Amino acid sequence: MQRYFIPPGQLTASEAVVTGDDAHHIANVMRARIGDSIIVSDGASREVRATIAELGKGRIVAAVAEELPMTAEPGMRVTIAQSLPKGDKMETIIQKGTEIGAVRFIPFLSERTVVQYDAKKETKRLERWHKIAKEAAEQAHRNRVPEVEPPQTWKQLLQSVREADAAFFCYEKEAGTMLKRKLRSAIEARGGANGMNVLLIVGPEGGFSEREAQEAEAAGCVPVLLGARILRTETAGLVGLTCLLYEAGEMGG
Structure with a gap:
């Protein structure tokens, strides 16, 4: 139907x-x-x-x-903050992230962002991103359409960290700290995953600079690994989102 x-x-x-x-x-x-x-x-x-x-x-x-009952939304609310990738990769991230269960997307500009951001095209691009999120939500039988925020600066994004119950940023230089372990600690400290707001920050094609990593940690973010393999920027957020929802019991866990 x-x-x-x-x-x-x-x-x-x-x-x-x-x-x-x-x-x-x-x-x-x-x-x-x-x-x-x-x-x-x-x-x-x-x-x-x-x-x-x-x-x-x-x-x-x-x-x-x-x-009808509103039962299709995950109890854990995950926001994907994605450094703007090249080409139409952001569209793929929004589409697949919506299908998996993200509730919000925040594009942002970081030190190594490759794409040249054009503010004049922002309105048209946002309209397309919203349309992609809506169509993906309908296809996935979501109860709500995820929010897609206008692109933010790195400093603006770090201010969003205080809104989250837990904030993780994917950093390939973080030796041995897996997302699973850090998430479990955060869930235990909070007393459960239901209603928990989680921010997952993914860097650009070139990754985060050391300065950005230091600023993220100072703002309250926890650096994490998604495994032993280096993932493309358009893959990392989707893998991280899946891991988060699985650990929260939202994907057969």
Whole structure:
């Protein structure tokens, strides 16, 4: 059954109104008919099964048939902070990270970031990133669409550390400190993983500089390894995210 996210104001006690590209997708791509069922979420607190009652141009009205439980979101809330990678790698990170269970993405600029950041293109790029997150959340049957923040500076990112219950940064020069061990310690200190906010920071293609590593630790981040092998920047965040959610019991653990 197809799933769609709509603004909270378009989901009432009795009906759901789907507009824009999603309405086009329902009518012209899925070729839905009156009486067909869809799943609609407001991305906040409600998800319903609804029966299509009206098919209009750019507007679909569906009658709420059943309230559904909001059980698809992980108890541990993981934010991936990713130094902007080259090409379309950020799109892959957002898409796959959404499928796995990340709740937020923070692109940032670091000392060895290779890509040339163009602020003039930020709005268009953010719109595309949000669209990718929404489509991936629908495909993965998420209850919410992950947030995608505008790119931040390194200093701005470090200020976000105080918001997290635990913050880890992937650093290949950190000898022998595995993410699993540090995460378990953090979970035990907090008394459980449910509701825990975790920040996972991933560097660019060239990794973090020693100065950045020192600044990250001073801000409260814990340097960790993801294994004995060096991972590409677009791989590291996804591996780290999977490890975090597995240890929290969110992926069959």
